[in-house]
Amino acid sequence: MPSRAGTGDGPKARQGTPKPSFSPRARRARGHPFQSSEHMAEEHAIELQGVKKSWGDVVAVRGFDVQIRRGEFFSLLGPSGCGKTTTLRMIAGLEEPTDGRVLLEGRDVSRVPPYRRNVHTVFQDYALFPHMTVRKNIWFPLKMRGVSLAGAEERIQRVLRLVSMEGYERRLPQQLSGGQRQRVALARSLVDEPAALLLDEPLGALDFKLRGAMQKVLKDIQRNVGITFIYVTHDQTEALTMSDRIAVMRGGVVHQVGTPDEIYGRPATAFVASFIGEMNFLRGRLEAPEGTAARARVGGLEVRAGRSTVPPGTEGRDVLVCVRTERVRLNAQRHTDHEMDGTVRRIVYRGTDYEVTCSLEGQEMRAVVSAMDWDSTLSVGAPARLCFNGGDVTLFPGSEAGEIVQYTTEAV
Amino acid sequence: MSGRRISPPRTLARGIPMTVWMLLLVVIPLGYTFVTSFFQVDGLQIAARPTLKNYALFFTDPMYPGILLKSMLISLAIAVIAILAGYPLAYMVSFRVSRGRQVLFMLSIIPLWVSYLVRIIAWRTILGNKGVINSALEAAGIIREPLSFLLYNRFAIAVTLTYICIPFVFIPVYTALEKIPRNLLEASSDLGAGELRTFTSVVLPLSLPGLVTGFIFAFIIALGDYIIPQQLGGTQGIMFGNLIWSQFGFAFNWPFGAALSFILLAITVTILRLTSRFGSTEGGFLGE
Numbered sequence: 001m002p003s004r005a006g007t008g009d010g011p012k013a014r015q016g017t018p019k020p021s022f023s024p025r026a027r028r029a030r031g032h033p034f035q036s037s038e039h040m041a042e043e044h045a046i047e048l049q050g051v052k053k054s055w056g057d058v059v060a061v062r063g064f065d066v067q068i069r070r071g072e073f074f075s076l077l078g079p080s081g082c083g084k085t086t087t088l089r090m091i092a093g094l095e096e097p098t099d100g101r102v103l104l105e106g107r108d109v110s111r112v113p114p115y116r117r118n119v120h121t122v123f124q125d126y127a128l129f130p131h132m133t134v135r136k137n138i139w140f141p142l143k144m145r146g147v148s149l150a151g152a153e154e155r156i157q158r159v160l161r162l163v164s165m166e167g168y169e170r171r172l173p174q175q176l177s178g179g180q181r182q183r184v185a186l187a188r189s190l191v192d193e194p195a196a197l198l199l200d201e202p203l204g205a206l207d208f209k210l211r212g213a214m215q216k217v218l219k220d221i222q223r224n225v226g227i228t229f230i231y232v233t234h235d236q237t238e239a240l241t242m243s244d245r246i247a248v249m250r251g252g253v254v255h256q257v258g259t260p261d262e263i264y265g266r267p268a269t270a271f272v273a274s275f276i277g278e279m280n281f282l283r284g285r286l287e288a289p290e291g292t293a294a295r296a297r298v299g300g301l302e303v304r305a306g307r308s309t310v311p312p313g314t315e316g317r318d319v320l321v322c323v324r325t326e327r328v329r330l331n332a333q334r335h336t337d338h339e340m341d342g343t344v345r346r347i348v349y350r351g352t353d354y355e356v357t358c359s360l361e362g363q364e365m366r367a368v369v370s371a372m373d374w375d376s377t378l379s380v381g382a383p384a385r386l387c388f389n390g391g392d393v394t395l396f397p398g399s400e401a402g403e404i405v406q407y408t409t410e411a412v
Numbered sequence: 413m414s415g416r417r418i419s420p421p422r423t424l425a426r427g428i429p430m431t432v433w434m435l436l437l438v439v440i441p442l443g444y445t446f447v448t449s450f451f452q453v454d455g456l457q458i459a460a461r462p463t464l465k466n467y468a469l470f471f472t473d474p475m476y477p478g479i480l481l482k483s484m485l486i487s488l489a490i491a492v493i494a495i496l497a498g499y500p501l502a503y504m505v506s507f508r509v510s511r512g513r514q515v516l517f518m519l520s521i522i523p524l525w526v527s528y529l530v531r532i533i534a535w536r537t538i539l540g541n542k543g544v545i546n547s548a549l550e551a552a553g554i555i556r557e558p559l560s561f562l563l564y565n566r567f568a569i570a571v572t573l574t575y576i577c578i579p580f581v582f583i584p585v586y587t588a589l590e591k592i593p594r595n596l597l598e599a600s601s602d603l604g605a606g607e608l609r610t611f612t613s614v615v616l617p618l619s620l621p622g623l624v625t626g627f628i629f630a631f632i633i634a635l636g637d638y639i640i641p642q643q644l645g646g647t648q649g650i651m652f653g654n655l656i657w658s659q660f661g662f663a664f665n666w667p668f669g670a671a672l673s674f675i676l677l678a679i680t681v682t683i684l685r686l687t688s689r690f691g692s693t694e695g696g697f698l699g700e
Binding site for chain 1: 600
């Protein structure tokens with residue numbers, strides 16, 4: 001393809017594109033070309049109102065309500081097929097919601113095609129145009145707004161610097177590594193400063209080490225640029241470490257929207273509890289459902305729970321008694337309000353820690369013991385005292401047992 | 413790489429059938445034709461006395477280059493029209509249709525399964541004085557006399573050859589379009605391009621190799637054909653293919669026919685070289 005530098009409507013275009021500076025303050029002061037200035041302060045970058053999507057009988061998203069603040073790093077987390085990508089595509093305009101409304105900066109865009117929405121998607125496989133150099137790929141969104149290549153040069157350079165890809169302008173996508181393509185895709189989506197960036201498992205195709213590095217890069221860029229990020233991932237660690245807030249989804253249903261510590265510390269459902277972190281689930285029978293005085297019986301043992309989502313009036317029904325594996329200590333010196341005798345069944349060494357599975361009242365309870373604190377008397381078949389505080393226990397209705405994600409030792 | 417482990421003798425053995433095939437059907441006949449093009453005719457005998465007379469004749473008599481030029485222009489027009497007809501068809505089948513796509517694809521290439529001559533005669537039935545078009549127009553009272561410009565001229569050649577060429581454009585274009593990852597179209601739309609700009613900026617450049625291939629197919633088929641001009645071209649519709657054919661068929665001047673063949677071949681190869689270089693630099697990106 002011949003170079004088009006200098007052709008087209010250079011001067012006019014240059015005039016129409018204010019010099020951007022990638023700082024949140026500058027963005028706020030300048031406002032945005034697509035938003036009316038009157039209600040700038042209050043409105044949310046993105047708002048979903050009862051958004052549903054189905055294809056015939058197949059329901060992908062069953063009603064999503066959320067308000068996403070400007071500059072927020074918001075993650076959609078869930079196993080594959082939970083509807084997170086469909087939700088993202090509805091925000092992008094690549095799918096039309098069956099019902100409900102999508103608002104961008106206060107404007108209903110539910111029926112607006114993607115090319116008239118001021119958001120960009122970073123696709124999982126980057127979707128860089130293979131016949132264009134890095135420079136022309138990044139120029140593309142500006143070109144669509146009538147900016148000449150010469151007029152876009154400065155912004156292209158700035159955004160390349162932002163993703164640390166200076167000097168790669170003339171490369172073709174096929175001459176770049178996965179991580180580099182990722183950066184270019186990011187640059188291309190950022191160059192015309194959209195209201196929000198939609199990232200669809202952007203690190204999914206990268207290897208483990210690179211993914212960690214890219215997580216930091218992404219978070220830094222998001223902080224520097226101040227653009228709202230909607231981040232789709234199935235990786236709980238990624239979501240927890242990067243997000244301001246997370247929506248946890250399963251089967252098209254939003255189980256919980258909250259900050260990482262809310263999601264981790266106060267999971268709303270058994271599914272959330274099982275999907276994020278490592279959780280012990282013991283089957284028990286409810287004795288008292290009331291808030292902090294909740295009690296359940298596991299076999300012959302009584303467990304007091306700091307938290308319960310079980311509705312009142314269900315005494316005697318099945319409940320799930322949950323406690324994080326890292327909150328359970330073995331043969332602890334310090335006092336805890338629950339101490340139960342079990343037997344060690346399995347010990348798995350995981351580098352930084354050991355995961356010890358003990359049998360307790362015919363069920364299993366896992367404890368994570370730091371490698372530093374390893375007590376060498378623990379061995380398979382040996383007795384162990386399982387210690388934890390009732391304040392760390394949550395009760396979920398027994399009916400949610402089917403939603404528990406089966407535990408695997410895989411960390412990622 | 414499993415290919416590397418095969419011992420050299422076996423690799424050689426594998427190449428033998430192909431080599432024999434190429435030698436027998438391409439290299440030897442072409443070589444023979446090439447040598448013949450430097451021979452002379454003595455009465456009805458070919459004499460193996462080397463001469464450049466055959467090539468000189470082509471360049472000295474303005475009729476021959478004239479017909480070649482006209483043939484090339486007609487072929488160019490045919491190739492362009494075939495692209496204009498075949499590309500949108502391929503685009504539609506590849507991008508716009510989801511149900512019945514296979515059926516449409518088959519319908520598009522089914523003409524290739526019908527005998528060449530049958531299709532030519534079919535066009536004669538359509539374009540003739542008592543043909544489909546004239547009868548229909550007469551029945552509708554639009555014309556009194558049959559339209560005579562429909563058949564036995566260059567128009568008829570162009571129409572029929574274009575029709576013949578469309579599947580040859582359709583197939584490479586369709587293949588190229590099918591290879592374009594669909595998320596590139598989504599990315600384009602997402603980045604602000606409407607449908608038209610997505611087409612011009614993404615789809616067209618990425619399908620260019622297929623388009624170039626289709627163009628070459630159509631151009632070469634049209635340039636080399638002599639049956640359609642003979643059947644539908646009438647007196648004015650002589651093309652370069654007819655010229656070559658007549659040297660072998662009536663004139664018994666094989667050396668001159670061979671020289672004409674080689675001139676055509678040289679032009680074709682030059683065009684192929686030029687366009688395939690163009691096509692491959694763009695097409696290299698489609699490799700993955």
